[in-house]
Amino acid sequence: MSLSQNPMMNAAISPPSNAGAMISLERASRWYNQVIGINDVTCKIPTGITALLGPNGAGKSTMLKLITGQLKPTTGQVTIFGMKPFANPNVYRRMGYCPEIENNYDEMTGRQFVTMLGAMAGIGRNELGKRVNDAIEQVGMTANGDRKIGGYSKGMRQRIKVAQGIIHRPDILVLDEPLNGLDPIGRRDMMNVLNDFASEGKGVLISSHILYEVEQMTSNILLMSKGRLLAQGNIYQIRGLIDKHPHRISIETNTPRPLASLLLSLPFILSVKFDRENPRMMEIETLEPDKFYSQFPEIIMAENLSVDSFDSPDNNLEAVFKYLITG
Amino acid sequence: MSDLAIYQSALRELLRPKRLLIAVLLCLLPAVYALILRNSSDTYNALDTYNELMKQFVFNYILVLLALVFSTGAITQEVEQKTIVYLLTRPVPRWRILLMKFAAVMTITTCTVWLSTILLAGVCFGVGGLKTSYAIAPSQIKDQKQFVLNLKDTPNMALIGLHERFTPQTQKFLDNYSGENVPDSSSIATTVAELNGMIRAGSLYNKEAYEGIKLPAEVQAQVGKNLSGNELEKFNRGLIQALLPDTLLPAGGNSVQFWRDLLVLPVGVLAYGSLFLCLATLFLRPLVGGLIFAFGWESWVPNMPGYFGRFSLATYLRVLAPHADAANGTDAGGILSQLTQSGGDEITQLFAWSALAVIIGIALSTALTVFSNKEYVPREDV
Numbered sequence: 001m002s003l004s005q006n007p008m009m010n011a012a013i014s015p016p017s018n019a020g021a022m023i024s025l026e027r028a029s030r031w032y033n034q035v036i037g038i039n040d041v042t043c044k045i046p047t048g049i050t051a052l053l054g055p056n057g058a059g060k061s062t063m064l065k066l067i068t069g070q071l072k073p074t075t076g077q078v079t080i081f082g083m084k085p086f087a088n089p090n091v092y093r094r095m096g097y098c099p100e101i102e103n104n105y106d107e108m109t110g111r112q113f114v115t116m117l118g119a120m121a122g123i124g125r126n127e128l129g130k131r132v133n134d135a136i137e138q139v140g141m142t143a144n145g146d147r148k149i150g151g152y153s154k155g156m157r158q159r160i161k162v163a164q165g166i167i168h169r170p171d172i173l174v175l176d177e178p179l180n181g182l183d184p185i186g187r188r189d190m191m192n193v194l195n196d197f198a199s200e201g202k203g204v205l206i207s208s209h210i211l212y213e214v215e216q217m218t219s220n221i222l223l224m225s226k227g228r229l230l231a232q233g234n235i236y237q238i239r240g241l242i243d244k245h246p247h248r249i250s251i252e253t254n255t256p257r258p259l260a261s262l263l264l265s266l267p268f269i270l271s272v273k274f275d276r277e278n279p280r281m282m283e284i285e286t287l288e289p290d291k292f293y294s295q296f297p298e299i300i301m302a303e304n305l306s307v308d309s310f311d312s313p314d315n316n317l318e319a320v321f322k323y324l325i326t327g
Numbered sequence: 328m329s330d331l332a333i334y335q336s337a338l339r340e341l342l343r344p345k346r347l348l349i350a351v352l353l354c355l356l357p358a359v360y361a362l363i364l365r366n367s368s369d370t371y372n373a374l375d376t377y378n379e380l381m382k383q384f385v386f387n388y389i390l391v392l393l394a395l396v397f398s399t400g401a402i403t404q405e406v407e408q409k410t411i412v413y414l415l416t417r418p419v420p421r422w423r424i425l426l427m428k429f430a431a432v433m434t435i436t437t438c439t440v441w442l443s444t445i446l447l448a449g450v451c452f453g454v455g456g457l458k459t460s461y462a463i464a465p466s467q468i469k470d471q472k473q474f475v476l477n478l479k480d481t482p483n484m485a486l487i488g489l490h491e492r493f494t495p496q497t498q499k500f501l502d503n504y505s506g507e508n509v510p511d512s513s514s515i516a517t518t519v520a521e522l523n524g525m526i527r528a529g530s531l532y533n534k535e536a537y538e539g540i541k542l543p544a545e546v547q548a549q550v551g552k553n554l555s556g557n558e559l560e561k562f563n564r565g566l567i568q569a570l571l572p573d574t575l576l577p578a579g580g581n582s583v584q585f586w587r588d589l590l591v592l593p594v595g596v597l598a599y600g601s602l603f604l605c606l607a608t609l610f611l612r613p614l615v616g617g618l619i620f621a622f623g624w625e626s627w628v629p630n631m632p633g634y635f636g637r638f639s640l641a642t643y644l645r646v647l648a649p650h651a652d653a654a655n656g657t658d659a660g661g662i663l664s665q666l667t668q669s670g671g672d673e674i675t676q677l678f679a680w681s682a683l684a685v686i687i688g689i690a691l692s693t694a695l696t697v698f699s700n701k702e703y704v705p706r707e708d709v
Contacts, residue, residue, distance in 0.1 A: 068416055070704050087699060093418040101409040105336075107343065119332030120417040164413065 106150030154181030
């Protein structure tokens with residue numbers, strides 16, 4: 001069953017208001033010969049933070065490239081502030097873009113990189129130095145700004161990319177997977193930067209394939225799969241759908257049976273399964289993952305049990321889409 | 328400010344140490360080769376060596392190769408590294424981005440070929456060899472054998488007059504010269520030094536001796552005047568030039584050739600650069616096509632008979648900056664080139680300038696248009 005045929009989905013997800021839309025896609029499609037990039041997408045993106053969610057290959061990057069004017073739609077229309085974005089300097093004057101690419105002129109220092117792109121954005125010589133300092137400080141790179149980008153960690157690269165995206169004080173910031181490679185502190189800092197940016201009445205469009213990542217930043221999402229826009233609206237409506245299905249969590253431990261016994265005593269744990277091939281692995285099912293994640297550390301510490309790792313196969317969008325599409 | 332930033336960033340990319348080192352080594356080649364020839368060849372002739380190396384190395388290879396690598400690299404490097412996305416999402420029209428990058432390419436390529444030419448000229452002519460001087464320089468002697476033979480044995484009264492002014496030692500050298508071997512350089516240097524002494528000492532004009540010898544109008548106009556200093560040297564050099572038109576290059580010949588090359592080289596860089604930039608905007612991998620054009624097409628087409636030569640940039644550059652062939656004193660590339668001359672009308676300088684201007688205009692405007700409308704997104708990124 002396709003999503004549009006899923007009555008539960010249609011009932012649960014309502015499109016956001018069009019008021020204050022910065023970006024608009026009208027039946028936009030983009031094909032690469034026989035391969036589909038995005039297909040018949042219509043949506044409006046308002047101010048504030050909007051997350052573009054979808055698994056790898058869903059068409060997120062194509063959609064961002066259409067929005068940032070790197071690609072032209074095959075059919076339909078894409079407009080930013082009422083203008084077509086392809087190679088349009090008037091759009092770029094009001095838009096900052098943080099691409100997913102790893103390469104950032106590795107021979108330059110972070111400061112030189114941001115200065116160069118700030119100057120290209122038309123910032124005057126007198127103001128440029130201050131703007132560069134502000135942007136670098138905003139992303140927490142003051143201490144590392146004068147190091148060569150070639151020596152940066154992945155997280156530092158992400159931050160310096162954001163700095164170049166905000167240096168010309170755009171009205172909307174578009175970021176392609178900006179939380180990739182960031183450590184927990186880096187993620188928190190990055191989220192703060194984006195929240196601060198959005199709080200000034202500006203727009204942020206951020207793509208991600210990790211639901212729980214963007215959930216902490218915004219409730220406004222666009223959900224994509226296989227080139228189609230599956231849903232747009234409030235993330236809690238999506239979560240509501242997901243939570244109707246048991247959430248699976250894999251745990252690796254050297255005390256699987258005592259841990260299983262303990263977990264089964266908890267009311268929100270539905271089942272525990274052992275892995276036949278790996279006796280150290282077990283998988284639990286719960287309808288209240290939030291409760292599990294908050295209580296699990298305390299439980300294992302109280303009972304002095306050890307856990308080597310735990311992960312959820314459901315913490316990715318493929319699982320979400322499976323739920324949404326199959327109903 | 329944004330244009331300057333693009334230009335500076337492009338310069339910075341082009342001036343990466345590894346790439347710059349290769350360019351500098353390449354541009355040193357003609358000078359090093361000339362140095363080896365100067366010290367090892369008995370038949371070394373400064374002007375001929377300069378002409379040959381300028382034509383074969385600088386114009387045919389270094390200029391073309393650097394224009395190819397730098398022009399195509401201006402785009403392909405950014406595309407391959409995917410950093411082009413940063414440039415294309417700046418509030419600057421795309422054509423200006425490309426134009427500024429191209430300006431940086433032109434700057435670096437021109438400076439490199441200029442450096443190559445200056446070093447080559449320095450080795451061939453020496454530092455003083457490029458001054459506009461009316462004194463005779465050994466490098467201005469086109470045929471040293473004939474030069475000595477003319478001074479040795481001639482029915483020409485004016486030349487006999489010159490012969491009589493040489494020192495006995497030089498007269499002995501001239502009289503004993505058989506014409507079989509190239510005269511030794513020290514004797515040539517002494518002969519030239521004494522001639523230059525005569526040029527400075529007083530008027531060499533003698534009405535009877537120069538009877539029947541056609542003098543250039545500007546020399547003729549000075550006959551009978553009481554000249555001194557630079558005017559006297561110019562007048563006397565004009566007289567000697569009229570006596571030895573086939574063996575001596577006109578005064579300032581080295582200088583004229585050198586400055587003409589310096590003027591034409593940027594035009595060549597612009598022409599080849601525009602063409603390669605156009606290739607780079609049209610194709611994903613322009614280097615292979617560029618190499619085929621540079622060292623296949625441009626090597627063969629200028630030497631093809633009839634009007635085919637007109638389909639080559641090298642043909643027009645050779646018209647603007649001709650380099651005399653060591654063997655026959657023309658800019659001929661051999662029999663095929665002679666056929667070219669006979670098969671079509673001779674290309675004038677005006678035509679060559681016009682043709683290059685048209686080619687540059689078309690190639691550059693095509694490159695700018697394509698770049699402004701093309702999607703630069705790698706397939707794997709979508």
